Amino acid sequence: MPPSSESLSSPDYNGLVKFLVTPFLESADSIRVDSEVSPRTSRVLVRLAIEGEDKGRIFGRGGRNIQAIRTVLQAVAQAAGQVAYLEVFGSQSNGREGGSDDKPHPPRSGSRRPSRPRPR
Numbered sequence: 001m002p003p004s005s006e007s008l009s010s011p012d013y014n015g016l017v018k019f020l021v022t023p024f025l026e027s028a029d030s031i032r033v034d035s036e037v038s039p040r041t042s043r044v045l046v047r048l049a050i051e052g053e054d055k056g057r058i059f060g061r062g063g064r065n066i067q068a069i070r071t072v073l074q075a076v077a078q079a080a081g082q083v084a085y086l087e088v089f090g091s092q093s094n095g096r097e098g099g100s101d102d103k104p105h106p107p108r109s110g111s112r113r114p115s116r117p118r119p120r
Helices: 005-009 013-024 054-059 061-079
Strands: 031-038 043-050 083-090
Touching (some): 013 043, 013 054, 054 083, 061 083
16 A cells, blocks of 8 residues: 555654754663644644653753754754644653743843942
């Protein structure tokens, strides 16, 4: 039976994320990747579950590594006419670390200057 046209047009998101994340890992068995493709909306949700100490390496300093992974994932999805979202789950905090919110957060209000008395 020939593969469906949908499977031919959709990239291997699981393989791509594993390929991008594996260099940061101590053990390749410490991650799980799952993806869902919504054919109606052309959206792809990729979930990355991380076990152990590798979470810090995958995120990188200031989140640079995970942002680069998201950028590559989004570029591949855009080339396929889709929109991709990456959610990252870690076993240590049992919470969502990344998610589909790829927008930068606004800077915090207020500055961290030491308080000085004002001259009169």
